[in-house]
Amino acid sequence: MKKITREELIGKLKERGFKITPQRLAIVDVLVEKGHLHPGANLIREEARKRTERVSLSTVYATLGELSQQGLIKNLEFDQLENRYEVNLEEHINLVCKLCGKIIDYHIPPSIEPKNIAREAGFIVTDARIEYYGYCRDCTTLPKSAHAGRQIREEDA
Amino acid sequence: MKKITREELIGKLKERGFKITPQRLAIVDVLVEKGHLHPGANLIREEARKRTERVSLSTVYATLGELSQQGLIKNLEFDQLENRYEVNLEEHINLVCKLCGKIIDYHIPPSIEPKNIAREAGFIVTDARIEYYGYCRDCTTLPKSAHAGRQIREEDA
């Protein structure tokens, strides 16, 4: 449940020899502040723009690639949709709403650690991806018109 | 563990008003015979071609889309790689090797049914996606040169 901070991320980048640029600062800020939305590259760019003069989409992708390679963020890939990114590295289930596209973190008690079981299969597990798809509370409660239509906007949880 | 048969799939398509064409037969055959490889559209097309005269890539995509929409197959989406398709609809973990790209089915005993837990969160679960990434037995045993380089070929498990 601990939330990653701007300082932690920047610190790690610095340690590993990355230069601290306004673009990277802005992108990291967006990830820390909006990470719960599991934002995509374009939303990240929009938000980053509010925080510094110029940020190109190329740079956003490059930076996300670096952060991901450094194991500081995780990529979520979807068919026909932008990739989404998250800073929550704890093992959890991403609940993906099929109506509005919202992605909600859901933490489970680690029951029998299937990771260990998989290890017995002669497969060394380094990363897990667990997603449940379905309908979120809003989309089973609100009238149809309220659906965001597979977009993530700021107001989404 | 029950393996889907050609006849089951064709039957369901017929029931639902789809015409039975040589292309659909070939594609279904490929899915039944090579499904364990979690093949991508191009491999499916290549294999389908061996089973009937002409199959276009457009048709392969169209057919996979129909089968998927009918809930008869599942799509696995990956960053920067072709989507992959599988006929094994039982809940299982796909073990994805980061070296050779092979995808291995791994069935777990259903411990505490996290699906039910998620349901309590006000989220109605209709589909699950569980993937573990890491290194398969071959890729931790064989010399580096043996890696298939993120391709799936027929000989892969």
Added chain:
DNA sequence: TTTTCATTTCGGAATCATTCCAGTTTGGTA
């Protein structure tokens, strides 16, 4: 069997997220 036509297939063009590139800018060190 033949006719009929909605469905399917086809190849090629369009789409669109992501990556690549070459030229310019810049953070951080000395």
Added chain:
DNA sequence: TACCAAACTGGAATGATTCCGAAATGAAAA
């Protein structure tokens, strides 16, 4: 303050997937 490897940029390239109009064809009806 000068230097340069690293970073940034916009635009072009890539590549999987979708879209489209025209031609082919299952399968129901005659």
